[in-house]
Amino acid sequence: MTHRPHSLSIQQVLICGAAIVTLSMGIRHGFGLWLQPITQAQNWSRETFAFAIAIQNLVWGVSGIFAGMLADRFGAFRVILTGSILYAMGLIGMAYATSALVFSLTAGGLIGMAQAGTTYAIVYGVIGRNISANRRSWAMGIAAAAGSFGQFLMVPTEGFLINNIGWQQALVALAAAALLMIPLARGLREPHFRDGAGHFRDQSIMQALQEAFPYRSFQLLMAGYFVCGFQVVFIGVHMPSYLKDQGLAPQVASYSLALIGLFNVLGTYASGLLGQKVEKKFILAFIYLARAVVISVFLVVPLTPMSVYVFSAVMGLLWLSTVPPTNAAVAQIFGVAHLSMLSGFVFFSHQIGSFLGVWLGGFLYDRTGSYDLVWYIAIGLGVLAALLNLPIKEAALVRTPVQQGV
Structure with missing residues (x-):
């Protein structure tokens, strides 16, 4: 590929970016393992x-918008540096919180x-600014696969x-691991951001938002991502407790989450690679519909360790495979100048879904003694998201001079 002046190499971007995502996503994927130890130790419901983790997802979504703006303006290095420190602080606070309020502020606010x-x-x-469009979807698939590998690597480690x-000392150990993202962030320190001047953009932030939000395809991408958040966070957080309630051994849950992560390495990579050849809306529609089918079959067949492992493997192929085509579609339609910010807004919709998925899981379980209703909601939303993605238009917008500004 031909690099822009002073751009980072593709190898550097992928290695450092993938390692950061591996750590960050790997740690968070295991939070469901702490549900029962913490609630039993603190005598909480x-x-x-679930509410604290729901807050985490909502704060993540809201903060992601502003983190994206800062990264687009000042580069990713400073944002990742700050995020790593906040991660360590939040994990330590999560370990030693003695009240529900403090737990929500640390596990929810700081980690979010x-x-x-x-x-x-x-x-x-960083990928959008440094990797050409003909390899962008593939590169995003690599980064998403790294997050999945983090789940495969970190969840069994966290269980161990x-x-x-x-459980408290385990959180302290993870806090130390979170600080490893600081040296990795130096590998994403883009030369043209080091003087704080940023880089040329053909739109202001407000112009980019005024262009994106009324655009129907952007709205549909946000709606589909809402469903993605609802499904994966409900399953990721409540699956261990659901399986334990059904009488399965604790290690089944750890192996289940690990299998989701392992097979999602394949799913996200394939999704990113396929996004270079197939319209991304068709990839997304298939993923959401397939999730609905897989969950339905899982609820119908007898629950055994083997059925859990098969469900986890198939669901793993679909888990974060929405991430590369969704973000690549945003880049394809609107360009890369404000990609982190616009991806942040799309992800905010994902996190609203995450908030509802994880919170409703806990709320309806406490009210009904069962997760059944939330499983049914997840199935219905999957079908809806598949239909919503089909009308998306992926062609790049053609801007007139009136729409542009330095």
């Missing part, structure tokens, strides 16, 4: 824990802000730590 500064939208902005050193 599951809704209390940390994730906004250390995950996909920020890394994808909880079982061997205790």
Whole structure:
């Protein structure tokens, strides 16, 4: 590929970006393992824990918008540096919180802000600015696969730590791991951002927002991503407790989440690669519809460790495979100058869905003693998201001089 002047190499972007996403997403994917240890130790309800994680997802979504703006203006390095420190602080606060309020502020607020500064939208902005359009979807697939590998690597590790050193000390160990993102962030320090001057953009922030939000395809991408958030966070957080309630051994849940992460490495990479050849709306519609079918079959067949592992493997292929085509579609339609910010807005919709998925899981379980209703909602939303993605128009917008500004 031909690099822009002073751009980073593709190898550097992918290695450092993938490692950061591996750590950040890997840590968060295991939070469901702490639901029962923390609620039992603190004598809290599951809704209390679920509400804090719901706050985390909502704060992540809101903060992601502003983190994206800062990354587009000043570069990813400073944003990731701040996010890494907030991550460590939030994990330590999560370990030693003695009230539901403090737990929500740390596990919810601090970690939510940390994730906004250390995950996909920020890394994808660097990819968009430094990797050409003909390889962008593939590169985004690599970064998303890294997040999946983080789940495969970190979830069993977190389960091991909880079982061997205790849930509090396990969180402290993760806080130390979160700080490893700081040296990795130096590899994403783009030369043209080092003087604080940013880079040339043909639109202001307000012009970009005024262009994107009325655009029907942008609205449909946001609506589909809402469903993605609802499904994956409900399953990721409540699956361990659901399986334990059904009498399955605790390690089944750890292996289940690990299998989701392992197979999602394949799913996200394939999704990114396929996005270079097939219209992204068709990829997204297939993923959402397939999720609805897989969940339906999982609820119908007898629940055994083997059925859980098969469900996890198939769902893993579909897990974060929405991420590369969604973000690549945003870049294709609107360009890369404000990619982190616009991806942040799309991701905010994802996080509203995440908030509702994780909170409703705890709320309806406490009210009904079952997760069944939330599973049914997840199925219905999957069908709806498949239909919403079909009318999306992926062609790049053609801007007139009146729409542009330095």
